[in-house]
Amino acid sequence: MNFMASKQPENSLLGPESDSQRTLYPYVTGTSVVALKYKDGILMAADMGGSYGSTLRYKNVERMKAIGKHSLLGASGEISDFQEILRYLDELILYDNMWDDGNSLGPKEVHNYLTRVMYNRRNKFNPLWNSLVLGGIKNGQKYLGTVSMIGVNFEDNHVATGFGNHLARPILRQEWHENLSFEDGVRLLEKCMRVLLYRDRSAINKLQIAKITEEGMTISQPYSLKTYWEFSAFENPTQGAVGSW
């Protein structure tokens, strides 16, 4: 029986195999991000929740940020890793601006950079635990892409992370079309976010919608969606199974 507390943490005795410096699991997480291309650019939506396991710890987390002049980044997963990514991107944009050559990094370039960063961390077995959505428009060219924590990346007319892949993508596949108006785009995003609110345990009813066009990025004030709970299945859940609860 060992009554004395061990002076050395077990990990460091293993030398180079020390796992104490590697991400094992996420702590504070954001849930789905949904985004689509519309007539003038990109629309993106994400709620403002930061969950600590099953606790709703933070209710004012902005999970979408502008990157440079042309891009918008949305993230789900570990919030601290998202903040780290924003620091990387700050430096990237700073160096780009310091050239002072009239050129600026577009969404395609930023997406490529993020993909390489995520893949590189996965190669070192120390991933940034995020699923990222990168959208933007430069010189009339719209771009919308996504990268996962292990470096899987692609671009499409609409993307989503996490639960959004299961619940929002099917709706978008059915109802998205080229040249959506701003109102239609927002309506479509709200439809997706509402389904996520009903069915994703970690979703909260406080969301923002961000828009990026040639003119720049705007992000809405936080607001909540109208929900309907008077379904008979909710009011009388045990109707079809007498004796259950």
Add this chain to the structure above:
Amino acid sequence: MTKQQANWSPYDNSGGSCVAIAGADYCVIAADTRMSTGYNILTREYSKICKLADKCVMASSGFQADVKALQKQLAARHLIYQHQHNKQMSCPAMAQLLSNTLYYKRFFPYYSFNVLGGLDNEGKGCVFTYDAVGSYEKVGYSSQGSGSTLITPFLDNQLKSPSPLLLPAQDAVTPLGEAEAIDLIKTVFASASERDIYTGDKIEIVVVNADGIRREYMELRKD
């Protein structure tokens, strides 16, 4: 306290199938455009085909992030080759480079199943087929990826490849014409999409011949 095991995997299967067929003066390389993860489709329009050199095209399925990294590596190495040798890499040269690049990561492999197709120095079609760690072989036709088990037997039947044990060695390159080979590709993918859930949406067909490289598409089942 036992050592913590990772609860994430550095690999994922993005699915999809690739095929290549070599002819006397052409080579057809084809792959579907579906990218999946688990039971979800991520996108229906992702290209698995990459042009590495003027007469050399690679199709790869497996883990998309590794495939992308591999394509970038080879493209970069080809650029250096062009600077140093003032010419394009030939298909057999690229084939060796791909094998070496894969084996370099023998102990943390690129999860990438490749078929390389193009024209050799004499203008004859050639196809090279690989496993994830770089063992490769020059063949007359090949298929890799999630639908390969469904596609390969059909190609064996239709292309009547001669036995590699015969002496003198007989060419595996098909006597079929370009149009017939493309038709065979379309048939083969249509069949694979019926039973393989990871194959579908669209086929991208790339044809390499003396006139250059051209691209064709065909719709497949979306389910």
